[in-house]
Amino acid sequence: MTRIGYVLKVYPRFSETFIVTEMLAREALGDDLSIYALRPTTDSRFHPEIARVRAGVHWVSRPWKGSEMWDQMSRCLEGTDPERLARILPALTTLPGDEVAQGLELARLVRADGIEHLHAHFASLAGRLAWIASSLTGVPYTVTTHAKDIFHESVDPVWLRRVCVDADRVIAISRFNEDYLGRLLAGSGARISLRYNALELARFPYRDPHPVGTPLRVCAVGRLVVKKGFTDLIRAARILLDDGVAVQVDIAGEGDEHPALSEQIRSLGLAEHVRLLGPMTQAEVRELLARSDVFAAPCVEAPDGNLDGLPTVVLESMACGTPVVATAVSGLPEVVRDGETGVLLPPGSPEELARALGAIASGATGTLELARSARRLIEQQFDSRRQAAVLSGWQAPGRRGR
Template identity: 50%
Template sequence: MPSETAPRIGYVVKVYPRFSETFVVTEILAREALGEDLAVFALRPTDDTRFHPELARVQAPVFHLGRPTKPSALWSVLRDAAADPALADAIAAHLGDLLAAEVDDAVQAVLLAAAARRERITHLHAHFGSVATTVARLASRLTGIPYSFTAHAKDLFHESVDRAALAQKLEDAAFTVTVSDYNLAFLRETLPATGDVHRLYNGLELDRFRFRPRPVRRGPLRIAAVGRLVAKKGFDVLVDAVVRLRDAGVDVSAEIAGTGELAGDLGARIECAGVGDRVRLLGPLPQHDVARLLGESDVFVAPCVVSDDGNADGLPTVLLEAMATGIPCISTDVTGIPEIVRDGDTGVLCRAGSVEDLVAALRGFADGTTDAAGLASRARRLVEERFDSRRQASELAALTAGRRVLEEVA
């Protein structure tokens, strides 16, 4: 790209917008608030029917890259790209890379390269080290535009991850960020010679998550849980814990917000256990309704586990949101979660998958032996210190500009 081109960052994501990926929108908004010029390139159309209101505040234009499948359409993509002599030469020079990729990835890389040149993009940043980074890397090779990416969890730990391909992406990237110290240690231990990698926590717009101390509880212990209804969220453990507490005479109720492939299984589990009057599946909720749920509940539970295929959560954004708003939290010792839920300090930590641990933790809130107010106030302080989206945006801007960022501390 010409040296006089003003900096412009192209965000590469698989799907945009995606209801469950609020962290992407928060990051874009924070970088725009710094004055950065952004554009979004999406590889797939969204199939979400609900959207968070913050989406309307994003100023960046969104470009949806096609996935042509007919030979004539594929040929048209190449013909259009070849109209740019520099891109035509790059395609010829890197034909081996393109042929080695999946056809969708190669074609979308050509489309991204053409769009990035047209939109005068100076840096590409992808979220997740899977398909979005595959396409960004190939487009970078075709254009010379540097790229970076954020590695989260599934793109590191799932059994389908190609370690050699991930190592190549790390090596070729201008820099990589990942969302926890646990992830950073994992990358440095398993792929030690690959690239410039930093831990950078996802951030929150703290003004949208104001701290509200819990009133004195009267009535049953009200439990809130939010997330996709998939194995790694561990909501079956929460259902089983509610059953045991009921059987022990402890008055509790739980509301679980989210949708996913296990909705039917969870519903059947609730019905078979006879706790339909105590556990409700709410379906997907926009952020303002999640905020209301948190405000009306006594404790937030994120009972995360590592699923059989190795998939795991990194640092669930909704857990940070809950901690920010003043609801005390219970979670598990999965990946980076202990970095924010510090047992007895900023929350209560259970062993992943342990119904016994979760029952004991919930009992402590139900009988008042756990210092809920102290946990909540210390959790808010930690979020303010470490998870402000303005800090995240500043560090991303510094890395993109090739400057040193704040030291990562445990």
């Protein structure tokens, strides 16, 4: 059995349910996992599914003082092949000292724990440290890329290319991301493979959508950040009300945009029609989906270039039978197929969003076949058991890509 080390920036993290789902499915398959966390969590709530993860968690030491950094580096370099260190030293000089120290510490832990393969989620901090540990130990690594680690204006293209080129395999969570990375890494020899994030389907039982009532109940779930497009949803609620369509919008999540969204709700006179519910567990999200007529994912590209990859909660809504209205951003058109599995709109248009929601409220857009087709798609392509089997096969000895 291969010993797999998961390298994660923060663990546990409330918004990264897809990682917990992936690890649970792999453990159910029999994989031996260990978790290496680089930062402590600051989340205020946690999903109960975290308690089911059996993998041990190792907190990779991060020095806070210069003296601590050098002491940690000195300890971790014992037993390191000097030729391996010399090869990567020019690259290490471009990183912050505490990051280098953590990379060396991760390499030490990998050797001590007998890890045979590293798997990083996000090609940014976690990917860079997996690269350091792999370079020093010879243990191969794979990396799953998502959104902010490849699209954001802060992404260092040199390091992104380095992490992806030296990886045993680069995993893209959507065809959109796969195509983007293919262009970015053309000619580099990077091995890019598509593998969607997935769901533990038993936790998301399907039911046909209930008849739309009055008011139209719309829900949205996600971090309160610009790329989620919640300002457009709030504006759409005002448009619907002005057009005589009764609507109740519930937005679950926490984030930096909470004050701005609260002020927008107040200024548009929507205090009785739009609620910010705060963070919710997956069980609470399922309850929210069950009492909603439609789920809205009005994603946009943020001014800093940040995009959503493929929001897990969209998959959860489709699995449960709650119709989805979404914008054509990044990987969303791959699952929300207009008129087949949901309603797809151009991003950044509250007017289009209001029209789509109004058509559901009036019955002009039927939801039953949309919901049933969406569930079929989820079962075919987003089952975590299949995802785990593919990942396990990719990371097994003798089946490595490089």
